[in-house]
Amino acid sequence: MSRHGAMRVAGTMSGTSLDGVDAAIVETDGLSITGFGPSAYRPYSPQERDTLRAALGRWPGEEGVEAAAEIVETAHAEVLSGLGPFDAVGFHGQTLAHDPGGRGTHQAGDGNVLAEVLPQRVPVVWDFRSNDVQLGGQGAPLAPAFHHALAVHVGAEEPVAFLNLGGVGNLTWIDPRIGAVEEPGAVLAFDTGPANAPVDDLMRNRLGRPFDEGGALATRGEPDEAILSDFLSHPYFFRMPPKSLDRNDFPGLVRAVERLSDADAAATLTAAAALAVLRGAEHFPAPVTRLLVTGGGRLNPALMEMIAGGLEDVRVEAVEAAGLDGDMLEAQAFGHLAVRVLRGLPTSFPGTTGVRAAVGGGQVARPAG
Numbered sequence: 001m002s003r004h005g006a007m008r009v010a011g012t013m014s015g016t017s018l019d020g021v022d023a024a025i026v027e028t029d030g031l032s033i034t035g036f037g038p039s040a041y042r043p044y045s046p047q048e049r050d051t052l053r054a055a056l057g058r059w060p061g062e063e064g065v066e067a068a069a070e071i072v073e074t075a076h077a078e079v080l081s082g083l084g085p086f087d088a089v090g091f092h093g094q095t096l097a098h099d100p101g102g103r104g105t106h107q108a109g110d111g112n113v114l115a116e117v118l119p120q121r122v123p124v125v126w127d128f129r130s131n132d133v134q135l136g137g138q139g140a141p142l143a144p145a146f147h148h149a150l151a152v153h154v155g156a157e158e159p160v161a162f163l164n165l166g167g168v169g170n171l172t173w174i175d176p177r178i179g180a181v182e183e184p185g186a187v188l189a190f191d192t193g194p195a196n197a198p199v200d201d202l203m204r205n206r207l208g209r210p211f212d213e214g215g216a217l218a219t220r221g222e223p224d225e226a227i228l229s230d231f232l233s234h235p236y237f238f239r240m241p242p243k244s245l246d247r248n249d250f251p252g253l254v255r256a257v258e259r260l261s262d263a264d265a266a267a268t269l270t271a272a273a274a275l276a277v278l279r280g281a282e283h284f285p286a287p288v289t290r291l292l293v294t295g296g297g298r299l300n301p302a303l304m305e306m307i308a309g310g311l312e313d314v315r316v317e318a319v320e321a322a323g324l325d326g327d328m329l330e331a332q333a334f335g336h337l338a339v340r341v342l343r344g345l346p347t348s349f350p351g352t353t354g355v356r357a358a359v360g361g362g363q364v365a366r367p368a369g
């Protein structure tokens, strides 16, 4: 630890796209970010992906969950072993099921196992979402505490928003003039809707490809207006934030495009992702002039243009424009959150998960001896 109390922490994320594990070093005291370190990526093999996909929607103790957890733990141990020295780990795990109003939230991967196998003998912070859900929150999104620190870090002086375009989309609105994330009005965050997951599934099922590279297929098609208008009538869009989603929460959308050509289906699903973001932006408490986009969807020009086209007077740009790393931002977020847990700081707030008061979460696993 430095004399300022900043820790060098390794954050990890195994996202809803099921592509692999991101790991990244961030230097933070849980409040301010003081630096970024190296990062690494460990893709899942096709067989591992199939096992994880088969376990989606399953809960602890159900078939296939143990095999999924072993894959998640092994992949994290591999990627972290090579990442050099660090003081602690933030281990998000792989979300298999998320039902905050019902059965809870389930991330595969046990922090105690990871703490034991890592060559770096450091605390592993894990199970970030359960406590929030038990206290009546959505359990997601959790990155907003980090987004707030990032907005301050990049010198934002007026409201700004971060958009994560992963399997699911999530938006965080931030007023950086309110210096502490737990102050009322500092952040508002929520999941926007499906982002890349439906297009990824379409590409895999119909064409055997993992995703629509550069949005090329979507660009060749025409969005189906009737399907999109039906999509936007889903009750989710009429709920006030905070609110969160599971990866496969819009089965109706996926079924609706079955009769369309490949290109029209990709165009429709991509437009749905963009329209969900635009609906989300209507909830911003005050306008923003900048929307910083992270996650793999920022590399899809078709999706980015549809979003930018619907937001007048807003600069819509990849987080790289602000000197950040859009491939690693969520991994960094769970590093920052791990330090908050270790310091007893809250990780979720009424404006981010709808929990009634700011609360902490996470369990800390320490290697024996």
Ligand SMILES: Nc1ncnc2c1ncn2[C@@H]1O[C@H](COP(=O)(O)OP(=O)(O)OP(=O)(O)O)[C@@H](O)[C@H]1O
Pocket: 013, 014, 015, 016, 017, 018, 019, 164, 165, 166, 167, 168, 169, 196, 197, 200, 210, 211, 212, 213, 214, 215, 294, 295, 296, 297, 299, 300, 330
């Ligand atoms: N060059 C590209 N062109 C188009 N889409 C891309 C490109 N690169 C990545 N993507 C999309 O981004 C997805 C991966 O995004 P990301 O890694 O941010 O998701 P994730 O972290 O798994 O999801 P979540 O944030 O929901 O947990 C891919 O599955 C693909 O849909």
Ligand SMILES: CC(=O)N[C@H]1[C@@H]2OC[C@@H](O2)[C@@H](O)[C@@H]1O[C@H](C)C(=O)O
Pocket: 015, 016, 095, 098, 105, 139, 140, 141, 142, 143, 144, 164, 166, 167, 168, 169, 170, 191, 244, 245, 330
């Ligand atoms: C339950 C769960 O894992 N949710 C993820 C998912 O992926 C994007 C979106 O849905 C977001 O709510 C969340 O991840 C981000 C990192 C978060 O918690 O901020």
